[in-house]
Amino acid sequence: MKAVITVIGKDSIGIIATVSAECAKYGVNIVDITQSVLKDYFAMIMLVEIENMNTTFASFQKELEKMGKEKSLDVRVMHEDIFNSMHRI
Amino acid sequence: MLNVNDILETINMIKQENLDIRTVTMGISLFDCISDDPKRLEQKVYDKITKSAKDLVRTAEDLEHTYGIPIINKRVSVTPVSLIGGALDAEGFVRLALVLEKAANELGINFIGGFGALVQKGMTLGAKNLIDAIPEALSKTTKVCSSVNVATTKAGINMDAVKKMGEVIKETAYLTRDNDSIGCAKLVVFSNIPEDNPFMAGAMHGMGEPDTVINVGVSGPGVVASAIKREGVCDFSHLADTIKKTAFKITRVGQLIAYEASKRLGVPYGIIDLSLAPTPAVGDSVAHILENMGLERCGTHGTTAALAMLNDAVKKGGVMASSHVGGLSGAFIPVSEDAGMIEAAECGSLTIEKLEAMTAVCSVGLDMIAVPGDTSAATISGVIADEIAIGVINNKTTAVRLIPVYGKGVGEDVEFGGLLGHAPIMKLNSYSCEEFISRGGRIPAPIHSLRN
Structure with missing residues (x-):
């Protein structure tokens, strides 16, 4: 089972490091990362494997969203199927 | 890997353009609750609804989190009540509406639909009593929704029912006059009513439906x-x-x-x-x-x-x-x-x-x-x-x-x-x-x- 983490907000140092550290803490394996910076606007999309995570999906989601709020970033964790069903036939 | 633009498009739809799932509605058949004893009927209706839909709200909330999309309403629709309470008088139907309200509150759902009748060709005594009970039932409840089907393409239009519904709407407006006649917002008059509609106020669980069903x-x-x-x-x-x-x-x-x-x-x-x-x-x-x-x-x-x-x-x-x-x-x-x-x-x-x-x-x-x-x-x-x-x-x-x-x-x-x-x-x-x-x-x- 995979999830998509999206981080959108103002660019600052260490965003990827912070998110990756959170993933490692909960046993979430990063499969792929894309990121781009447009002017000061930062957008990162991370595909992660959540099969062996050591917490529940809901609490992982909560932790990441909390971390995002602290850094004024909009962080979302969503099951990959919502994107697959919308954009793939 | 998913396309970045696709991912951003989905998130934008949810965040900026109000994309949501308006309702997850569970249809529940009440045919197995029929009883000649009104008290027993009420108890069976309450038990069937609260048992069948006990996990509905929690499951819908879990789905909201997992997929990151809001599910605005969780609802239940039931067999048109006039069909299972055919022997009740108007007072009995009002009591049954209160039972539906109690079950809705117990489940934490937003609305419960199906307090209705199908009278496109004529009215049974049960249907007549239910329609008589609508104004009081809607004024004493907040989550119960009512629908009455007065016509179909195959049967034509029951104009007696059309006349009656005009009076019922007026009375419902009067009984809920302290709240801007809001009772009427929970009452719909239909032609060719669908049996599987998840939207209120017209949701009901039709006769050809399975025991329970999920409609979205x-x-x-x-x-x-x-x-x-x-x-x-x-x-x-x-x-x-x-x-x-x-x-x-x-x-x-x-x-x-x-x-x-x-x-x-x-x-x-x-x-x-x-x-x-x-x-x-x-x-x-x-x-x-x-x-x-x-x-x-x-x-x-x-x-x-x-x-x-x-x-x-x-x-x-x-x-x-x-x-x-x-x-x-x-x-x-x-x-x-x-x-x-x-x-x-x-x-x-x-x-x-x-x-x-x-x-x-x-x-x-x-x-x-x-x-x-x-x-x-x-x-x-x-x-x-x-x-x-x-x-x-x-x-x-x-x-x-x-x-x-x-x-x-x-x-x-x-x-x-x-x-x-x-x-x-x-x-x-x-x-x-x-x-x-x-x-x-x-x-x-x-x-x-x-x-x-």
Whole structure:
């Protein structure tokens, strides 16, 4: 089972490091990362494997969203199927 | 890897364009609750509903988190209550409505539908008693919704029932006069009622349905409106294509939620209702879609054509995205629940006559329309008869949800709150139709060859 983490907000140092550290803490394996910076606007999309995570999906989601709020970033964790069903036939 | 733009598009739809799942509705059959003892019937109804739907709210909330999409309402629809309480008197039906309310509160759901009757050809004693009980039942409950089917294309129009419903609406308005007659917002009169509609106030669990079923209603007028705006100036073929593609994406999300909810609850998946359901929130309006197509204001000439195209394109896109489509499936035009419709009605562009024309080409009918409190029961029956005739002749579902707001007149405004929104009181034709309505009897079923 995979999830998509999206981080959108103002660019600052260490965003990827912070998110990756959170993933490692909960046993979430990063499969792929894309990121781009447009002017000061930062957008990162991370595909992660959540099969062996050591917490529940809901609490992982909560932790990441909390971390995002602290850094004024909009962080979302969503099951990959919502994107697959919308954009793939 | 998923395409970055696709991911951002989905997130933008949810965050900026108000994409949501409007409702996950569990249909529950109550046929196995029938008893000749009213007390036992009440207990069995309560037990069946609370047992069958005990995990509905929690499961829907889990799905919201997992997929990151809001599910606005969790609802239950039941077998039309007149069918399982055939031996009850009106008081007994009011008590049964209170039982439904209690079960809804216990489950934490938003609405429970099915306090209704099917009387297209005639009324059983049970149906008559239920209809008599509607005003009191709706005034004593907040979550119970009622629907009465007064006509079908095959049976014609039961004009006795149409007359009666005019009186029932008036009485419901009176009994809920302290809250701007809000009871009428939970009461719909139908022709060709669908058996699997997940939307309120008309949801019921039909006779051909399984014991329990999951039906899902999607939403997303804001997404369609934005897509049309982005396309800018283009011809109608391109416009229809844009709507189709957007409707496809919206419906696929509904399909995913329906499939997952069904799997997690162990309840079969019934249908997806493709309707574009608006809310009073800015950017979630069907009227704004029509205006984005190039109309200065919804209700002006061209509105019916624009709505017809929208409705058709939504169906074409949606049908491809889902394995089972049902319910009302089209565009909703509830006046008080749509910011653009409210504006159009307030500035005089949208009148009840235009709304009636619009209902001939889209789903449902005259929906959430506030009219003067002193409107006679016969006039309300006249409005119902007109709308129902459109459904019967055109072989489609139509419905009427009018609110004759007690003590208010044209030019005043009424606030229902929440998803029900607010509305200006609309003007009706002031000439009488009393003699026509009081004839009674049935309007025969229409002929369906010789189509003109």
